[in-house]
Amino acid sequence: MSLLVKHIKKIDFFGAPLVQQIDQEQSIYKSILGGVITLLICSASLLYTIWVIYLWYTNQFSPKISSSVYVSNFELLDINYDLIKICYYKYEENLIDPFEAKVLLPLIMYTENYTFTETKVLNLTNEITYYGNRYIIPQMRLGFTEINGVLITTSEMYIQIVKCTPELLGEGEQCASEEISNQFFSQAQNIIIMQIKNKQLNSKDGSMQSSVQEFFVQVEKPNCYTLNTFLQSSFYEVKDSILFGSPKYYEYVNGALIQPQTNTVEYCQQAYGDETYASLYIVMKGNQIKTILEYPNAGDLLANIGSIVSVLFMVRHIIVFFNSYFLNEKIINEMISYYYPQFSLIKTHKNWKQEIVNVTLQKQTLDLNEYKRFYEDIRSKIEQKLTYVNMLYEMSRIYILIRSSKSIDEIKKCHSLGVKLGHLRQTTLGIDPFSKCGLSSKELEDQILNDEDIGILSLHERKKQFKINNIVDEEPELIDFYDLNRIKL
Template identity: 55%
Template sequence: MKILRTADFFGAPFVQQIDPKQSIYKSAFGGLVTLLICSASLAYAIWVLYKWQNNQLSPKISNSMYVSDFSLLDLNYDVIKLYYWKFGENQIDPFESKILLPLVMYTTNFSFTELQLIQMSNETSDDGTLYYLPKMSLAFQNISGVIYTSSEMYIQIAKCSQIYLKEDEKCASDELIEEFFSQPLNTIVLQVHQKSLNSLDGSVQNSVQEFFIQIEQQNCYTLNTFLQSNLYELQDSFLFGYPRYLEFINGALIQPQTNSVQYCKLAYENDILGLIYIVMKGNQIKTIFEYPHAGDLLANIGSIVSVLFMIKHIIIIINEYYLNQKILNQLIQFYYPEFKKVTIQKNWRQKTVKVVLNKYEVDVKEFQQFHKKVQDQMQNKLSYLNLLYEMSRIYFIIRSFKFRDELKKSHQVGIKINLSQSKMMADSNLNSNWTNRSSQFFSQLNDEDADLLSLSNKAKEVQLSVPDEICIEKDFYENNKIS
């Protein structure tokens, strides 16, 4: 049991009461400030929870370079879109007029597939031109711990050839071709559609990045496009849980080159005026969204509440001052009972201007000197060391007229519990005159002795005649001895 008591850290200390009504001094001003602080703390807590519920608390965001295996990469949408930029109604669209053809081929295990014609879609651009949507096909392979792109894309902007057309389709005439190349600003637009996450609520956002390819009859424009992905780690659990992972294309880096038509024809064995090489970039970006969880919310609320509760130190100092003044005044009244009849008037600067004692005005300066003197005296009595010192002096005074053996007998004395005594006898004992009591009854302790000198008896007006005879001390010890 002793070990268990030692291990208990829920122990409760004994708090001595200031008076019969309270053990801790509290004031109305302190209560008002407490209500204000608690109300402000509760309001702030509700406000923080409201912002958290409505995704208005920004998460902690960290970015780092990352080598991805692209297993989570989302390619289930049209990442690449191609169209001819028409800025005038009379401009000739080379794709619709079969002057140029958008072709695509892929590498599979580092070998090329056959060229395929990219079909026109039903989607239109901002200027009303129809999109050409190549099928996105990228594959990856781990070789000796290194991720390689085993399937790449090549989009060719080639001169029209009948082998890529249907039987009922024909390439444009030489006159139309010459008219097309005489147009200014012949531009083909490559759109890279990308996705990202909104940091506030983790929702998916769409955006687009455009690259321009100029078409000239004597040049071959090459656009090496390195797609870049972003791996998102979402830590959005309220208390416990695993993070979520999402990976999207979030942009592209390009390496443009302008080559001769002869160079591209030798390199790709086709009459092409533009080439778009598409591959995944080696290093990706990893972004961690750490949303506030329960611990962060409590820490956020607790930090502000701690600042608000710093005001309590000021209130504690004020309460300590008024508690000290209250006890000093009561101690003064113990020694100077007339002090409770003193009325002090102060002005707005808390300066004493009038003092009244027993309905008579007294000199203010003289009272202040007296008050300061007795306050200093009573202040010393509040010292615990002074209390022990005065108790030791009382012992020496008692010891001056009592022998040690007599004092030792006090350890055997106590109030006996006598429940067999009838109520009538008890009442007669309380109301009878002390001179009529027997010596034994007079010297015997009863329940009145338990608080005879306590502060609670100070307010009672009891008038009893004390006999001249002093009871024999031997009878006192014998009558109250506890066996």
């Protein structure tokens, strides 16, 4: 089991590396320039994200649209609305409306397998036209049959405009007089309007829109005008889910093709059995256009946002480069100041080319060329010291120096040495001042490790000593060394 756990740990690519602190205040070097650029990039990214979401929410993103020829079985076709409206073109108020005056009657006939099955008179509705008269709205009924793999319209619809006869009227109704009938046919223009209300989806937001096509049929005594109307339809597949989900399907009539034909009244009477002046044959085309509307989903939004944000964050590499450069300069200068404490007081002045033109130390001007030679020389030495190989080398030299004055057995004893936590005990054990070969209490106390030994050579202790500006010298033999190299800032 432990072997399995070990192998599982090896394949973990989420492992977090240990980032050692360069100093106590920072684990990663950060600069004002990096902070300003980060603020600008994050602000721009956030604003762009809000803008993209706003465009998506307000349906301002264009969908992906693809179209193809499609053969439908018309199961989803919506025709249960006022798809077709018929009215007389009453462009003047004094004109006789043949439907209201009972000069002409609209008949609707349905067929089944090309045989008439039902005929009835259409009544005027209460819906008013633009011209002030009333509409005739037939009830649509279409049927389809698949024969040898081909979908064929076998249930059709005819609307006949016929001469009014008493047999077609209901009880209490009567046809127009011969005088009114003659007056109607003597009018300058007698036109029947057929309106087809089309529906289509708005590709912008997927909402349903309507439009109207108008077709005109003339009415005159000697002729029978026929409009063979082939309704066109569109099939829509809408993919508008946020992330996952099934598409939605819609099917609407979106137009019509008209095949006009002129016959004699005698021909239409022989065909339909009534004195007919106009015939509207309505059928559905079998093929249609299938349109797929694919609206942006959450994945598309994230891809859109991520692409621009990634471009913005390309600037990050430039800022990282500058931060790496400034970090390197900062560490080198601090290392130089460890050996030359006065180096931190040197002020350099640069021109627009970033070339040093003047150097001062405590308001005294230094020789520029001499400073450049010094700085280049000491910089190269410090850069060498900052390598891990050099650090390990210097540690090995320190060990050799210690080994030159200490025996191996004495060095081995250091592994068991450390600062005791005796001051945390409730009872304190006394120290026998005579237990160490007659050492005095002061000498014994100096040999015992305490809390000060932890940071006696730390940077914090160095800064504190500079503030006190006093180094206590206890060993007389080192006084000359301290006096010769002490620097007061």
